[in-house]
Amino acid sequence: MPTIQKIETHGRPLRVSVDAEPKQEGRPALWPSVGEYPIYDPFLYTTMTTDDERNQRFRTALSQLAPDRRVLDIGTGQDLLWARESVQAGARHAVAVEVIEDAFHKAAASLPALTPQDRITLLLGESTSLHFAPRADVCVAEIIGSLAGAEGAAAVLADARSRHLEPGGLVIPHRAVTLAAAVRLCDLLPEQPVAFAEASLPYLQNIFDWHRKPFDVRLRVENPPADALLSEGGPVEVLDFNGDLQTEQRTATRLVITRPGHMDGVLTWLNLWCLPDEAPLDALHMKTNWATIYLPLFDGPVPVTPGDIVELSFAASLSDDGVHPDYQLDAVLHTADGQQHHGSLESPHHGGAFRARAIYRALFPTS
Ligand SMILES: C[S@@+](CC[C@H](N)C(=O)[O-])C[C@H]1O[C@@H](n2cnc3c(N)ncnc32)[C@H](O)[C@@H]1O
Structure with a gap:
């Protein structure tokens, strides 16, 4: 069971569901995604x-x-x-x-x-x-970022290429790709509550203080079990820092379900190349500070069987700061019984809804 703890945002108490278990090496943990906000600290x-x-x-x-x-x-x-x-x-x-x-x-x-x-x-x-x-x-x-472009790399490096680099100058890293696969959130946190890690609360507080009010933060999942994935990963965001670098993009990706289970969203993770001809860093399979990001699509779990198809549309557009992207996802899950299940998510960098979906109402309970 989660415990409920209170943080304070602009003088107002906010209730947060917390997994109070002490952190153990390798145990999955839920955090807000922190890298896209100016809240870096020595840790x-x-x-x-x-x-x-x-x-x-x-x-x-x-x-x-x-x-x-x-x-x-x-x-x-x-x-x-x-x-x-x-x-x-x-x-x-x-x-x-x-x-x-x-x-x-x-x-x-x-x-x-x-x-x-x-x-x-x-x-x-x-x-x-x-x-x-x-x-x-x-x-x-x-x-x-853990979502590759979330920290503003596309806009910042497009600007650097046009104003700060000599013609023919090179950018490190060379390429970053975000991959996505079908999942259910509770499979990513087995035998533990769907609740924020206690150590993440100061960061949640800092993000809300920076924005001056709470919003539905992106959900960072550390150490997700690899067998929780219901499909192969497909690329949804591609950043070619030395090539055709797009500051805004829309991709269409087809995920094929490979094992029976229930799906309520997608898990995304980073592949990163510093040089063009190396094996990429893979944030799902390697031990690295980048974690995975869970993006909810359906408010309840939908049963899936092998061969079911998820048509995923993923869009990154610049937020009102002109640097950090807002993300929008639309999904159609085609199941074997001929049904179509529609899901979507608006995931702005800052602002937007608070407690708009079931998962955020559970993470920030009002009573
Ligand atoms: C992920 S940390 C990396 C820190 C260090 N370079 C490293 O690799 O360990 C990103 C840092 O970039 C800073 N930053 C992000 N965008 C920036 C920009 N456009 N101009 C200057 N600093 C920026 C952030 O404040 C943060 O300190």
Whole structure:
């Protein structure tokens, strides 16, 4: 059974269903999706700086592309990670940019201890509002979400390519793809309540404080059991950072059900290439800080059998901040008995509905 805990949003108490079990290694856990909001703290930065699966890919790409080049590190974080790696790999110079003031000040405090510090310039601000001269040869930007584009990578890197990079300059990472498969939420959290992990409550509070009111946050599922998937994964969002980069897109994907069960939504996860010819990082099958995102489509579970088809339409359009995408999903599930089940979801970056669907009414009970 979940316990009910209260958080406070703008002086008003908000009840939240919480799984109070202490975190155990490998146990599934439900969190709000945090990466697309300016609420990074030392804990979140540490989950990234200790992510070997991620870091070795960025390091390898920088060791190939940074030597003798000018590098721009967008979203350098509190640790100046990729700016430091760039100069260590032999870059002529690195400009590091960070928009969160606390992270910027921590990064600035670490600069004097670095050698050779004179090859890194650190700036406070959003890359989309800043001007750099001269232009860079390489742009490294780890602003990739668990839904690949959720942190604004498409708009930020399209802007970087047009204003900050030399013609023919290269972006790291090279490509990011979001995959989706049919699931039922309670299969992702077996033998435990469908409730937020207790450790995630401060982040939920920070997201709502940032937005000034609660809304139906995207649901991040850590360590989902691999056998919970009801279909193969299909690509729903494709970001080619060195190719035809779309800031808005709509895809149509066909998921074939492969095992009997019940479906109420899709699970999405990231595939990421830092270099074009490497095996991608796969956030479902590898241990990494990126988790999976559960997107509800039907308010109740629909029985499925092998061979059933889900026609999934997935759209990303820029929110009113011009950077972070709002997502919209429409699904038609064709079952063996000839029926069609229609489901949909609006998942804006910020704002939108609160408690619009059964799952959010259960996560934020009013009584
Ligand atoms: C996922 S973290 C990555 C931090 C660090 N680069 C790393 O890889 O460990 C993304 C960081 O980028 C920053 N950020 C996102 N978009 C930005 C932008 N357009 N300009 C400057 N900073 C940005 C965020 O504030 C956050 O610190």
